[in-house]
Amino acid sequence: MSSQQPGGQPSHPRGNGGELRRVLVLGLDGASFDVIEPLARAGRLPNLARWMEEGASLPLRSTVPAMSFPAWSTLATGLDPGRHGLFDFTQKLPGAYRIRFSNATDRGGETLFSRVSRAGARVLCLGMPATFPPEPVNGLLVSGFDAPISVGSDARSASDPTLYNMIAAKIGPWMTSDLDEAASDGDWHERAALRLPQRVERKQRFALEALDQLARQAGGRPDLAMVIFSESDTVSHHFWRDHDPISPRHDPDASGVRRAAVGRVYEALDRACGELRDAFGRDALCIVLSDHGSGGASRNIVHLGRRLAECGFLKRASSGGDFFARHARDLALRLLPPRLAEQLFRRARGAAARIESTARFGGIDWSRTSAFSEEANTQPGIWINLLGREASGSVAPADYERVRSELIDCLRDWKLPDGGPVVAQAWRREEVHTGPYVERAPDIVLELADDAGYGLSLVPTPWREHAGPSIRTLDPHEFAGGRGRGMNGTHRPEGIWIATGAEAARLLPTGTNARPSLRDVAPTILGAMGIPWTDRDEAGPDGADFLEPRRDYTPEEEARVAARLRALGYLE
8 A cells, every 4th residue: 555645646755856864753752861861871771872972962942931832833843932823732812811722723834744744755753742633644643642632542633543543453542541640649659650661661562563554554664753752751740859869849758669760761761762763774863852851840839920919910809710710620620530520611611711711810800900920830921911902901002011121120029038039031022932923922921040950830829818928838748749839840941852873963053152942853854854944844924824724622622631731730
């Protein structure tokens, strides 16, 4: 059986007049050299250690914010968030105090998978976030954890449902409901530490079977294979305090299983990388990368909404609607099985996005509020309650820049208990982002500071505690992390890049002043394959050249996405 391109034309690789260079990309979500290098020196990561020695390795700068949706979308398109339009798992609706859940149809720019397919080459892409609904490719694409299945994946998340079902019938689904990733104390961490390496091994088997199936269909391996593992990110969020003995959240009584969790996941990833490279072919270029890095969390958490209230920019209403929405949501999540919780959300509000909107924006007196925040740790930022733009705007357009300046001053004056800054950077959004989608970003974009080398966590303000501070130091029983406490491992802006072979050093810019970023990855891969990076690969002036028709999640899908993101710790 010959493989077909999305448009129905037979596959015939063509680049600069010859066969395309085959490339294998192994994505380790959230992987950090802070973990890899010590393990490699100890002989525990033989494949990655050898590839770093034989080829090239260097930090890879992430996006702002350094989060999975914008970062993987930048890697896929070669465009920054202001040009592809995805800044977070959710998007504030224009002119409304509401959010909706983002998906791949919100993204502008043509993807790497589409470009390679258009060149007549074949693609395998497994597990990349922000790719649901799956786009047609010449091969197989299976969406990552944003697929609307709360704890697993099925044929709806695949570009070729028939091929997906063939693989899943033999191996099982790409993602399964083998572990509820909601952080909690007790036995959960013991189970998770053992289960995460098993997840890596199952995904490895799925990828190997997918390579075999595509080879049987078309007489050879795909020209581009991208396999993304999320377990490196998950283990860092939940087990950094056990991995790092000097973490301010460290538990000296942690079991050996917990202390070994990070290392064992990375060992499983190293084995998977070796097996997949052997199966794909060692003559191919192999690249290992991450969308961002990881590190430990401070025992201090911050409440941005409270800070805005302290500075006089935000005023509370007496209704407290957000408290009741959060309480009902959290009670359902704690007491009900996931399927019943999803049904409750649908029946109570019609869609999970409405619950999240009330939790984020309820209880605010909009007539007296000039600025507000979604308090999303995934995208720290502040919106100005601008007259004519927001539903109940109070800031006149003539005062917009003055209010932004005052807000930035308020943030720069925000101090930790030891006198250090809470905010490392407070940018006007156009200072960070350019392109047709800049207005999707908050008016002020924040980067939280490190607290003695450990990341601060932004969590929603507990408004029922009216006298509560904007900075809170966690008690020891809260150190594991979870709802309202932040995860004990946080994201870092520098990920990893490892490339094998003699050509590896020439792939990305190097040198004293070079700072390669995720934006460089797509053109680098295309160039290595022999596919020119042309002007067509940039989105047009309106950013919509390759934007798919908008496809909202159904209420059931929204509920499942919300449950999945809460389980991962991305929604509070």
